Amino acid sequence: MPSQIELYEEMCRLSSRMAAAARASDWDHLIELERGIRSLRDALLAIADDGNEAATDLARKHGLIQRILDDDAEVRRHTEPWMERIFYFLGNSQPHRELHLASATESGESTTAG
Numbered sequence: 001m002p003s004q005i006e007l008y009e010e011m012c013r014l015s016s017r018m019a020a021a022a023r024a025s026d027w028d029h030l031i032e033l034e035r036g037i038r039s040l041r042d043a044l045l046a047i048a049d050d051g052n053e054a055a056t057d058l059a060r061k062h063g064l065i066q067r068i069l070d071d072d073a074e075v076r077r078h079t080e081p082w083m084e085r086i087f088y089f090l091g092n093s094q095p096h097r098e099l100h101l102a103s104a105t106e107s108g109e110s111t112t113a114g
Contacts (some may be wrong), residue, residue, distance in 0.1 A: 005057055007044045008064040013039055015071035022078035030075070 002010075012035050021030040027087070 001047070002018070004044060004047055004049070005052075005060060005064075007040050007047070008061055008068075011040045012064045012071075015068045015075075016042070019071040019074040022023050022075040025078070025082075030079075031072075 014033050018030055018033045018037070019032060021027075
């Protein structure tokens with residue numbers, strides 16, 4: 001089983017690739033990488049933390065976690081505007097349809113298919 005530091009290092013590599021995928025709008029690859037991160041996170045949670053890490057290991061872990069968080073922020077900068085557009089589109093599709101139906105009814109158009 002890999003050590004905690006090895007898992008954090010692999011998570012950091014994947015998070016960097018996730019940021020690159022987000023910048024390239026490669027959503028499928030981003031999702032695939034996110035699954036890998038999730039798997040590593042689950043493995044990390046399964047390892048008991050005995051609290052006996054050397055100061056250098058703690059500093060290394062802190063640096064890796066900070067890079068992962070920075071990459072996460074980068075991913076969010078690219079995905080949140082896209083998600084907002086999707087939610088706007090989905091959120092406005094029903095009222096738009098209802099407005100069209102109401103307008104069609106007022107004008108005497110048929111609102112049923114066929």
